[in-house]
Amino acid sequence: MKILLRTLLIVPLALAAAQAVAADYTIKFSHVVTPHTPKGQAADLFAKLVDERTNGRVKVEVFPNSQLYNDNKVLEAMRLSGSKTTGIMAAPSLSKFVKFSKTLQTFDLPYLFNDVNDVHKLVDSPLMSRLTTGLDKKGLRALTVWDNGMKVFSIKADKPLKNVPADFNGMKFRIQSSNIAASMIKNLGGTPQKLPFKEVYTALGQGVVDGQENAWSNVYSKKFFEVQDYISVSNHSYLGYLVVVSDEFWSNLPTDIRNTVTAALQEATQANRKYAAAADSGDRQKIESDKYAKVVDMTTAERAAWRKATAPVWAEFRDEIGGELIDDVNKLLGR
Ligand code: SIN
Numbered sequence: 001m002k003i004l005l006r007t008l009l010i011v012p013l014a015l016a017a018a019q020a021v022a023a024d025y026t027i028k029f030s031h032v033v034t035p036h037t038p039k040g041q042a043a044d045l046f047a048k049l050v051d052e053r054t055n056g057r058v059k060v061e062v063f064p065n066s067q068l069y070n071d072n073k074v075l076e077a078m079r080l081s082g083s084k085t086t087g088i089m090a091a092p093s094l095s096k097f098v099k100f101s102k103t104l105q106t107f108d109l110p111y112l113f114n115d116v117n118d119v120h121k122l123v124d125s126p127l128m129s130r131l132t133t134g135l136d137k138k139g140l141r142a143l144t145v146w147d148n149g150m151k152v153f154s155i156k157a158d159k160p161l162k163n164v165p166a167d168f169n170g171m172k173f174r175i176q177s178s179n180i181a182a183s184m185i186k187n188l189g190g191t192p193q194k195l196p197f198k199e200v201y202t203a204l205g206q207g208v209v210d211g212q213e214n215a216w217s218n219v220y221s222k223k224f225f226e227v228q229d230y231i232s233v234s235n236h237s238y239l240g241y242l243v244v245v246s247d248e249f250w251s252n253l254p255t256d257i258r259n260t261v262t263a264a265l266q267e268a269t270q271a272n273r274k275y276a277a278a279a280d281s282g283d284r285q286k287i288e289s290d291k292y293a294k295v296v297d298m299t300t301a302e303r304a305a306w307r308k309a310t311a312p313v314w315a316e317f318r319d320e321i322g323g324e325l326i327d328d329v330n331k332l333l334g335r
Contacts, residue, residue, distance in 0.1 A: 023059035025253065026086045027245070027261075030068040032197045034221045038279050039091055039241055040064050042146050042272035049264035058257060060089075066198045071096045072177060078246045079139035087249030091146055091241035095178035100138045102320050103131050106329055108180035109317070110236050110310040116147060116276070118333050119238050125332055130325060132242070141247040143262070144269045147276035148215040150235040154228040154293060155211035156204065161230040161294075163302045165189055165309040174200050174212040181213070183313045184236075188306070197222075204228060215239040217276070220283035225293040233297045234306060 027050070029043050040062075047060035063069075069077055071092040078088040094107040106112070113119050122128065123145045132142040153173075161167055168190035175181040175192045185192040193209050197218075203209045205227040212224060218239070219225050243265065250258065288295050298306075318326060 023056055025058045027058065027060045027089050028068060028086065029060055029062045029089045030074045031064055031091055032066040032071055033064065033218060035064045037217045037221050038148055038272050038276035039146055041275045042268045045271050046264055046268035049267055050261055053260045053264055054257060058261060070196045070198060072196065075140065078244065081246050082248065084249060084252040087246050089245040091243045093176055094240055094242050095176040095181060097242060098177055098179060100140060101135060103133060103322060103325060105180050105317060105321050106131060106326065108178045108237055110184050110313055111307045113238050116149060119240060122329060122332060127328060127332060136247050139247050140244045141250040143243045143245060144265055146241040146243060146269060146272040148217055148239040149276055149280040151213045151215055151237050151239050153211055153213050153232045153234050154219055154224055155230050156228050157230060161232055161296050163232055163296050163298055165306060171210040174203055174209040180313055180317055183316055184310050187310050187312055200224065216283040217279035220287055225287045228293045231293045231295045233295065236306060
């Protein structure tokens with residue numbers, strides 16, 4: 001009897017264990033932010049949905065906080081991974097595709113978007129496939145865009161921020177690997193320095209750079225605001241992510257699995273937009289109610305002065321991105 005009971009207990013456990021390791025495909029989802037940010041939440045939801053909808057045939061393992069790769073390394077790893085059963089997926093910021101796409105630089109143009117609604121207009125339009133064109137030839141399959149939010153500038157300064165471009169004189173700013181961001185900082189009178197995301201807090205704290213640009217959720221979750229004096233609500237550009245996977249892995253997935261994973265990703269994308277909207281206002285409030293950085297809103301006149309100071313960036317990158325594409329984007333956005 002005892003033996004029978006033990007067998008009855010052991011067999012289901014063994015079956016469950018077998019099921020747990022029975023995934024046919026593994027997706028390693030690597031990102032650089034914390035799990036409770038809009039990207040982290042969306043990645044976790046995606047993993048859960050895929051597990052449920054494929055009955056465990058596809059397992060998504062999420063690696064937050066640059067645990068697996070930083071954003072620059074992950075794209076190389078994705079391109080080089082020849083595996084048909086283990087795919088690397090990531091959602092690097094759109095600014096980090098500069099080595100692989102000239103057209104995606106459009107997203108970095110200062111003051112292209114008034115707000116995230118403008119971004120959705122573009123991302124949900126047929127123009128998006130023109131913006132991501134050619135990535136598959138470089139081994140990257142573009143799947144969807146996830147939001148973080150509009151960017152603000154944070155800065156450590158002895159004197160009060162006036163919210164004018166002159167605030168940037170003699171100041172060094174950490175930027176992502178975007179040439180447009182570099183040009184924008186120079187046009188504002190500052191010095192850009194490209195650094196990986198995981199080095200930003202230390203660089204700000206040790207004075208390697210004076211400031212940085214980012215969305216509220218990153219300023220809050222990575223505690224940048226604790227080592228900065230002012231935050232200028234410039235909303236000068238957008239921080240969003242292109243979700244990408246190794247093209248070889250993706251093309252080799254059976255159609256039913258690919259469709260299920262795509263549907264899960266679409267659902268995660270809709271959820272991400274909600275997470276991002278909540279973080280945008282929630283994390284700003286948390287920063288404002290803390291004792292560290294002072295938040296300075298921007299008047300319409302101040303915004304116009306910044307827009308004017310950064311306008312030469314558009315002319316500088318027009319040919320590289322493609323004038324016709326820029327014109328079509330402007331037309332879509334009603335400019
Ligand atoms: C991220 O949100 O993934 C990182 C953005 C950055 O590098 O500033």
